Amino acid sequence: MGVKNVEVEVPPTNLEVEFKILLTSGAVEFIAAMASKFNPKVDEILSNRTIKKLGLDEGEKLPDFPIETQYIREMEWTCAPLPPRLRKRHVDLGDVSPANTNHFERSLQSNAQGVQTDFDDGHCPSWPNQLLGHYNVYRAVHGEIPGVPSIANAPILMLRPRAWNMTEHNILVDGRKIPGPLFDFALLTYHNAKLLWESGSGPFFYLSKVESYMEARLWNELFIWSQSKLGLPRGTIKATVLIENVLAAFEMHEILYELREHSAGLNCGIWDYSASFINKFGGRREFILPDRSKYVNMQRHFLKSYMDLVIQTCHQRGTLATGGMSALLLPKTEENTNGYHAVLERVAREKLQEIEAGVDGFMVFDLGLIHPMQQLFARFAPTDNQLHVKRENVNVTRKDLLEMPSGGVTLEGLKHNVSVGILFIEAWLRGKGHFFYKGRVEDSATAEISRSQVWQWLRHCTTLENSDKVVSRHLIRKLISEFISDTLANSDFQANPQQQLPLVTAATIFEEVVTQRYFTQFITTYLSEAHEMQKQKSLPHPLVSKL
Structure with missing residues (x-):
């Protein structure tokens, strides 16, 4: 061809x-x-x-x-021998x-x-x-x-x-x-x-x-x-x-x-x-x-x-x-x-x-x-x-491979997943693929599990552990709002007002993702295809060069 x-x-x-x-x-x-x-x-x-x-x-x-x-x-078969450095x-x-x-x-x-x-x-x-x-x-x-x-x-x-x-x-x-x-x-x-x-x-x-x-x-x-x-x-x-x-x-x-x-x-x-x-x-x-x-x-x-x-x-x-x-x-x-x-x-x-x-x-x-x-x-x-x-x-x-672990859904776990999901999207909008949070490096893998769990718990109206509260859009919105307020009160964000808009935008996108009717296969695909964040920051004009 x-x-x-x-x-x-x-x-x-x-x-x-x-x-x-x-x-x-x-x-x-x-x-x-x-x-x-x-x-x-x-x-x-x-x-x-x-x-x-x-x-x-x-x-x-x-x-x-x-x-x-x-x-x-x-x-009976084996893979080819490994080279010395491997x-x-x-x-x-x-x-x-x-x-x-x-x-x-x-x-x-x-x-x-x-x-x-x-x-x-x-x-x-x-x-x-x-x-x-x-x-x-x-x-x-x-x-x-x-x-x-x-x-x-x-x-x-x-x-x-x-x-x-x-x-x-x-x-x-x-x-x-x-x-x-x-x-x-x-x-x-x-x-x-x-x-x-x-x-x-x-x-x-x-x-x-x-x-x-x-x-x-x-x-x-x-x-x-x-x-x-x-x-x-x-x-x-x-x-x-x-x-x-x-x-x-x-x-x-x-x-x-x-x-x-x-x-x-x-x-x-x-x-x-x-x-x-x-x-x-x-x-x-x-x-x-x-x-x-x-x-x-x-x-x-x-x-x-x-x-x-x-x-x-x-x-x-x-x-x-x-x-x-x-x-x-x-x-x-x-x-x-x-x-x-x-x-x-x-x-x-x-x-x-x-x-x-x-x-x-x-x-x-x-x-x-x-x-x-x-x-x-x-x-x-x-x-x-x-x-x-x-x-x-x-x-x-x-x-063995399909056996789900026992356990429930905790409010702290829901809060943590909301936080990681939003902060990953915010980092992505700034052109970063990972960030540091609570003594760990977080990347698209932890963002995937975080937003996936929130979507699934919402999808099945899961009841929180030791509570009669159900995971709902109202509860997720409340946690998003609390997280944004607490984060914007942080001294780093107070000193850099230009960072506030990406965080709010990220929170909006996160809510979009976790409330989708059908599960979004990959958060990175969603960000790249739907929001095309990679385009507008540094390109001086839309012209292309041709081979």
Whole structure:
């Protein structure tokens, strides 16, 4: 299929140099060729998602391990051997938006094993952020950042393009906006893949929000096509799939099988996975998820079963199983020694449970947690990985994966979800993909679970725990109003009146989302498509340049 027309949005003010370096004629041709070839397959997987969702909404039977692929689960096979730099993945830094230049550079100066270079959960994909983020990756790979080690000696870049639900609004190929992950993956591989391969440092990827083995097959086809176009040996690209969706949990063997030449394993994380239950089954009362702050953690049966199955599956197939990210932040004041040790002990306790379960690594956000967590591995799992931990005693069934935790809905939990949801939208409107709140980093994953729970509790008129109050629009509005009043009274907002409007706007959008008649699949898609926040801030005029 030939490319007839490509339109690229003009560069944002002050990013003209970055635009020129990144969006060369060769890079744009590569992006366009990829989009032209794979657009129909992206449309197909998104259509399949919609059809499956409609079936679940109409009472279709709940998911199960597919009969048609049983032979894959029963066959003897393993993934291709891991390259040397991927064999030890004890502690990665997570949610590192490359558009946050200071944090990205500090991450590359750290002694973490890897850096989740995130264009997805912890990143807001405005046009300026996209260009700056890709430019910073380019500088890191090409050795152009002063004070940062060469790419062969820095932590490995685990490049995380956007998920399939996101669109890149600033490039049209044959009159259509292109899928966000194709833009990210194409630009990352075109400029960086060969240098990463030559240095033994990649290219390595995280793949977000994969829902089926057919989606893994599409990624594998993208890898093969890109390697051929760029003159790289087949199997050079390696990817870790994030099992963030309950449907994907039933197809883990199949996902690894599709990517067996290119697999770096699977990853499990708590909040996107938990939110996917509401996404897929939220209209059913038997799937009401209780207050996440009080009743949802990795020791609850449905999450423990999911993590055990990830570990067993990966190690059976000779590849790595990694855990989620600790979002806790160490206190910044040196005097707060009690608070520092309390956070450290909590993170160590939670992550030791994952190590004992057999994970090969996990992520933290706070750079101060890298060394203590590496020491935890050195003490309790001193080998490079735990591939020898086969978990042969694990027998996870469909019932185990679908068992909802007991517990109710608390007023404090409702308030917390309202706060996180509003503050995430407010951050997004300011071009930020994450924010700090009550000693934690919050991103789109926690925003998803927060707004999903509010929608579900409202949808089922759930009664609050130890109360006769029902979750209603009136109650949600009251809590929104109280949160806005309290927040605007904060000294930071008093000193910066220009920040008040985005907060009020965010509260309005949050109420829109949680009172939708039908569940909004992804909050980031809603913000990007419905509000197109990425357009107006920095573009001097609507003209486009053509290839």
